Amino acid sequence: NAGVMQNPRHLVRRRGQEARLRCSPMKGHSHVYWYRQLPEEGLKFMVYLQKENIIDESGMPKERFSAEFPKEGPSILRIQQVVRGDSAAYFCASSPLGASAETQYFGPGTRLLVL
Amino acid sequence: AQKVTQAQTEISVVEKEDVTLDCVYETRDTTYYLFWYKQPPSGELVFLIRRNSFDEQNEISGRYSWNFQKSTSSFNFTITASQVVDSAVYFCALMDSNYQLIWGAGTKLIIKP
Numbered sequence: 097n098a099g100v101m102q103n104p105r106h107l108v109r110r111r112g113q114e115a116r117l118r119c120s121p122m123k124g125h126s127h128v129y130w131y132r133q134l135p136e137e138g139l140k141f142m143v144y145l146q147k148e149n150i151i152d153e154s155g156m157p158k159e160r161f162s163a164e165f166p167k168e169g170p171s172i173l174r175i176q177q178v179v180r181g182d183s184a185a186y187f188c189a190s191s192p193l194g195a196s197a198e199t200q201y202f203g204p205g206t207r208l209l210v211l
Numbered sequence: 212a213q214k215v216t217q218a219q220t221e222i223s224v225v226e227k228e229d230v231t232l233d234c235v236y237e238t239r240d241t242t243y244y245l246f247w248y249k250q251p252p253s254g255e256l257v258f259l260i261r262r263n264s265f266d267e268q269n270e271i272s273g274r275y276s277w278n279f280q281k282s283t284s285s286f287n288f289t290i291t292a293s294q295v296v297d298s299a300v301y302f303c304a305l306m307d308s309n310y311q312l313i314w315g316a317g318t319k320l321i322i323k324p
Contacts, residue, residue: 131314155311189312
């Protein structure tokens with residue numbers, strides 16, 4: 097059973113470009129979470145999605161950031177017009193049922209570097 | 212407010228020593244979950260343990276053990292007979308009623324041969 101998959105593992109963008117980060121949850125998991133880890137810090141929650149629904153986006157910056165989890169295909173975290181402060185590791189996690197009862201399993205992360 | 216504090220930024224010990232990583236949390240919820248994750252130098256996050264707020268039994272898994280004390284809001288992690296491969300950043304996290312994981316800042320553990 098493959099774990100949570102994220103790609104790309106490393107992404108370099110210039111200021112003003114768009115970054116698209118993809119996450120495929122574990123087989124049988126229908127809940128996806130995105131977290132951001134700034135250098136030398138713990139992770140910060142960004143958004144919680146189920147298929148075709150955003151459940152909680154309280155941690156998402158109000159501008160430039162969006163997330164989706166379509167009926168088919170991976171979850172996408174999109175960052176438009178990236179700035180240097182967006183440089184971070186972005187982790188995706190998945191769980192099989194309602195999050196209150198289940199552990200979140202993490203992917204390997206995407207390291208975004210904005211030049 | 213929900214908060215997780217890992218006061219130890221970095222710990223360095225010699226191989227085979229025992230080491231305890233501290234975690235103190237704050238929450239108003241009566242039902243919550245506590246977690247430990249390991250982040251080795253390769254960067255991935257490895258789940259170690261989940262504990263719910265109603266289960267105060269200590270847990271042992273090989274060289275790892277966890278001490279959950281509700282009275283002091285602590286969930287400490289001990290590695291016995293540490294090994295170089297234990298070198299990593301260890302995160303304590305709290306899951307609140309909103310399903311979000313709230314993370315401590317992490318403790319960097321260095322095991323010297």
